[in-house]
Amino acid sequence: MGFRLEPRASTPAWLNAALSFGAVAAALILCAGLIALSGADVLSAYAIMFDNAFGNVYALTETLVKATPLVFTGLAVAVAFHAKFWNIGAEGQLLAGAMLGCWVGGFANVPGPLAIVLMLIAGAIGGAAVALAPALLRVRLKVDDVVSSLLINSIVYYVMMALIEGPWKDPMSGYPNSPPIQDAANFPILMEGTRLHLGVVLAALAAPLIWVLMRRTTLGFAIHAVGENAEASAYGGIRVNQVLLTAAAISGGLAGLAGVSEVGGIHYQVMSEISTGYGYTGIVIAMLARLNPLGVIPAAVFFAAVMTGAEAMSRATGVPVFLAQVIQATALITMLVALLFNAYRIRRTGGPAGVGAH
């Protein structure tokens, strides 16, 4: 008696959704052991976690605020990965977006809405420019995009550090922070007493927009086709390089918006810890969402909830706060396992099928 995997002829629609939730549930169950190990009650620990992520209006808005940059970077990675442009550089693109957005926001002494629009445009351009570098290297010189997009992150980070430690250092505070943006460029807060800012809404709108782009436009079609088979796409008359560069620009632009959103909605300036690896987390988010732009939102909210919830759980039960990262990592692994069942099913071998079985 044994088990083996067999390819599925077709995947039922409900299974796709069920697999995602199943993967998250499996991750929580797997991590329960660790909670128990640190001496806390598993159920009450998870209850505290859930309560502090979703239990009241403030907790909910905090979760959404934390999810916002992840939605943008998750979308950025999803678009790029659909084209098989392996953009590991959302982090650098985010920082570039934050810097350019902050720079424009710093002197954009124009009425509020216009200042914000200018900031968003500048940030998107900054992110897109950084993403285009590895894309161009790949298209022109066949440079591996994984390596180049990853390494550019460091370049952008140290450029940013050099700026805020040097010429851009805020003369008022003396800290390695950029000067604040104009008040007019501050994103409006949508609910008093919370940090729910305009960027949250923009992120919530970006996901369906990207979904429409990928599903309903010729560009989205071309991105899918090029990602799945560049040779056949070229044979069909699609300009593969052009599509790759466009996908890279959109991807970088979205990552750039994550940076603008953090500057305009939270920090109002650029500082060294403007991103806590949102760009890298975006890769995980996109994988968790299985590259579906609409799936990016629940994936990002889940990550944000685990982050906010784990801090409270740690305070209340003494479980180390690092558990948040363990849960997130476990969720990615269970998701990757779940993906297997998308294409395969488990079959028992050796039953009545047994050829000469004994």
Next chain:
Amino acid sequence: MTEPPLLDMRGVTKVFGDVRANDGVDLVVRPGDVLGLLGENGAGKTTLMNVLFGAYQADAGVILIDSKPVRIRNSADALAYGIGMVHQHFHLAPRLSALENLLIGQPGRFGMLDRRRAVARLEEIRRNFGLWVDPKRMVFNLAIGEQQRLEIVKALFRGARLLILDEPTAVLTPAEADGLFAAMRAMSKQGFGIVFITHKLAEARAVATRCVILRHGKVAGAVERPAEASNRDIARLMCGRDIAPPERAPVAVGDAVLELKRVSTRPHGGAALAEVSLTVRGGEIVGVAGVSGNGQRALADVLSGMLAPTGGEIRLAGAPMRRAAPEEAQRLGLGRIPEDRMRTGLVTALTVADNMILPRLKKRPFSRYGWIDTKAIRAFAEERILAFDIRCPGPDARTAMLSGGNLQKILLARELAHDPIVLLAAQPTRGLDIGATRFVHDRFLEMRERGRGILLISEDLEELMALTDRIAVMYDGRIAGEMATSEATVERLGLLMVGANAETGERRT
């Protein structure tokens, strides 16, 4: 006298979802048998052999080896029972030598590879069956025919007494196929059993001692002395109906629709093209024969705009091709059936409907101002699926799920939808069964009757002889000779294909 069978499969059934790929199949192979296993694509030949080789587990039925029931769970079990299989796609390590490939997975002596004994075994196999591969050569340097020989040697080396050959001749030249048949006869004489999967009736009749025909997963019939049976009888068993040879109506030849004038190119890797001149007129099917790797691929790539020519001129429907781009070739009226339909022709991860419109994505009615019109795409795909009798669940079916014949029909349906002036078809019936091949040929003949031109690149001489008006033979990137099909013989073409001058029989240098 009947010897006990080497292999006795009884009532083997294998079900995938709703499809009964094998349904109660009985199959007996005795020592000395060369069993031709025939059937259309999807008839269940490969599934049956995969059950025998342990890749799948049967859902019902028994397998007896030497009259003892056995359970084959994987290829190691199969090998232990003396079953060897040569797949269509070889399982060789290209960066290792032939000898090292033989030794993979073999127990060594004190942890060392026993090369000397292996070479001795290799010599023995050469003496017994006339099969030889230089043990020192690297696999990536071996020609396709030699790699296949190495696969057969590997199976024998590991002690196979029953050899499964899955469409072995698909990649061979006629001369290489003859060599393979000689080796098969030698093995048969020494009491080995062979299961020979093929589409080609002439081959089954030439080498098989017995044929079993599968249809829809069941045994449709058996032919005891295939050499004495007619192609037509066997074909009827395979298809369940009579298939008459294609008929070529007389057609008035029109103006040149495709002209190549001293076209050269040099692709990255692969054979180059040297000053090739060719003309196809309206109402003509011109064949390009040749052993694979003599520039046919470069010719197809240059014509379809995938590869830029380094010299010469291409004219399509009278207009010069100015830019090496697929969209330019299409614009000038070229339809294309590429050699590799899975890699070059179709994006198999997309739906059937998406593939149908891929080259016309930016054209109305499929899109407007960058917005896709899903309804128009579906309607178009539905119409095409009906018109070309494509067997698929519907326009939204994933293309990867379909069989080779249906993939080719998608390409034909797509490329013929806009009535191209010239069709470039590279190996259009490779791997297709009789029914699908016939379908493709009929479409070509219809085009010809409507005054369209076709350039048919094929390694199948039978196909070229049956369809074309003229045949050009490629050798080493050049046109080695061209003749009217009415004057062509397999011998004349064969000589040109190996680089010998057709008239004198001298070898070119």
